[in-house]
Amino acid sequence: MTSPPEFLKNNLPTSSASIGRPHITLTWAQSLDSKIAGPGGQRVILSGKESMLMTHWMRSMHDAILIGVNTLILDDPRLQANLLPPSLNIPPPQPLILDPKLRFPVTARILGEWNTKVSERGRTVRQPWIICGEDVSLKRKEQVEIAGGRVIPVPLDERGHISPSSLPSIISNLGLKSVMIEGGSKVLSTFLHCPKRHDGSNLVDSVVITVAPMFIGDGIGVVPQGEDIGLPKLKYIHTEIMGKDAVMICSKE
Numbered sequence: 001m002t003s004p005p006e007f008l009k010n011n012l013p014t015s016s017a018s019i020g021r022p023h024i025t026l027t028w029a030q031s032l033d034s035k036i037a038g039p040g041g042q043r044v045i046l047s048g049k050e051s052m053l054m055t056h057w058m059r060s061m062h063d064a065i066l067i068g069v070n071t072l073i074l075d076d077p078r079l080q081a082n083l084l085p086p087s088l089n090i091p092p093p094q095p096l097i098l099d100p101k102l103r104f105p106v107t108a109r110i111l112g113e114w115n116t117k118v119s120e121r122g123r124t125v126r127q128p129w130i131i132c133g134e135d136v137s138l139k140r141k142e143q144v145e146i147a148g149g150r151v152i153p154v155p156l157d158e159r160g161h162i163s164p165s166s167l168p169s170i171i172s173n174l175g176l177k178s179v180m181i182e183g184g185s186k187v188l189s190t191f192l193h194c195p196k197r198h199d200g201s202n203l204v205d206s207v208v209i210t211v212a213p214m215f216i217g218d219g220i221g222v223v224p225q226g227e228d229i230g231l232p233k234l235k236y237i238h239t240e241i242m243g244k245d246a247v248m249i250c251s252k253e
C-alpha cells in the first residue's frame with residue numbers, strides 16, 4: 001500500500017503555485033448505500049483507522065478545512081490533524097464554517113479547544129473562522145467574537161447561501177491557498193452542482209471519496225433528496241484500498 005502522503009501527493013494537485021487561485025478539494029466518507037450519516041444526521045464512523053489517517057494527512061495538506069454549520073452543530077467536530085505524529089510538527093488546517101445566519105453555537109468544541117488549549121495554538125488548535133451573511137446582527141456577531149470565534153461577513157446569493165463561485169476570492173482574501181470541503185450533504189451538493197468558472201475550468205479540482213463496506217439504511221445521503229438530478233460526470237483518477245475501505249480520487253469532467 002502507498003503511504004497516505006504519497007497517495008495524496010501523487011493524485012492531488014494542492015499546490016496553488018501553478019494555477020494562481022486556491023485549490024478546492026471536495027471529500028466525504030460514505031456507506032455502500034451512499035449515506036454519510038445516520039437518521040436525523042446522527043454521526044456514523046464510516047472510515048477505518050487507515051482511511052481516517054489518510055483524511056488527517058489530507059487535512060494537513062490543505063490551508064483550510066471547510067464544513068457547513070449543520071455539520072458543526074450535529075457532529076461537534078475538532079477538525080484537526082491530530083492523528084499525525086506530533087513530532088512532525090505539521091500545522092493544522094484553518095477551520096472555516098459556512099454559516100449564513102450565524103447559528104454557530106458558542107458551546108462548540110472547536111471554540112472550547114481554542115479558548116482552553118492556549119499553549120497548543122498554531123500547533124494543533126486554530127481559531128474557528130465563521131463565514132456568515134453581511135446581514136447578521138451586530139449583537140450576534142459580537143456574541144460569537146467575544147466567545148472567541150472570528151466572524152467574516154460576506155454577501156449571500158439569492159438562496160441565502162454562500163455561493164460556491166464566491167469561495168475562491170473569499171479564500172484568497174483570507175490568505176489561504178487551498179481548501180478541503182468536508183461536507184455535509186447540503187454543502188457537498190452545492191459544490192458538486194456548481195457551474196464551471198468563466199475560463200471553463202472547474203471550481204472543484206479534486207473529489208476524494210472514502211467508501212466503507214457497510215450499509216446505513218435510513219440516513220443522510222451524499223446529496224439531499226431531490227438534488228440528485230444534474231450531478232456532474234466525474235473523471236476517474238485513482239483508487240487505493242486502505243484497510244477495509246476504498247478511497248477513490250476523481251476530478252470533475
Ligand SMILES: NC(=O)C1=CN([C@@H]2O[C@H](COP(=O)(O)OP(=O)(O)OC[C@H]3O[C@@H](n4cnc5c(N)ncnc54)[C@H](O)[C@@H]3O)[C@@H](O)[C@H]2O)C=CC1
Pocket residue numbers: 027028029030035036037038040041042043044046067068069070071072074075098099100101160161162163164182183184185186187188190191220
Ligand atoms: N461522512 C462524512 O464524510 C460527513 C458527514 N457529514 C454529515 O452531514 C450531516 C450534515 O449535513 P447537512 O445537514 O446537509 O448540512 P451541512 O453541514 O451541509 O450544512 C448546511 C448549511 O450550511 C449553510 N450553507 C452556507 N453556504 C452553503 C452552500 N453554498 N451550500 C449549502 N449550504 C450552505 C446553510 O446554513 C446550510 O443550511 C451531518 O449529519 C454530518 O454527520 C458531514 C461531513 C462529512
Ligand SMILES: Nc1nc(O)c(N)c(N[C@@H]2O[C@H](COP(=O)(O)O)[C@@H](O)[C@H]2O)n1
Pocket residue numbers: 028029043044045046047052055067071072075076077078079080182183210
Ligand atoms: N473521513 C470521515 N470518515 C468518517 O467516518 C466520518 N464520520 C467523517 N466525518 C467528518 O469528520 C468530522 C469529524 O472530525 P473530527 O474527528 O472531530 O476531527 C465530521 O464533522 C465530518 O466532517 N469523515
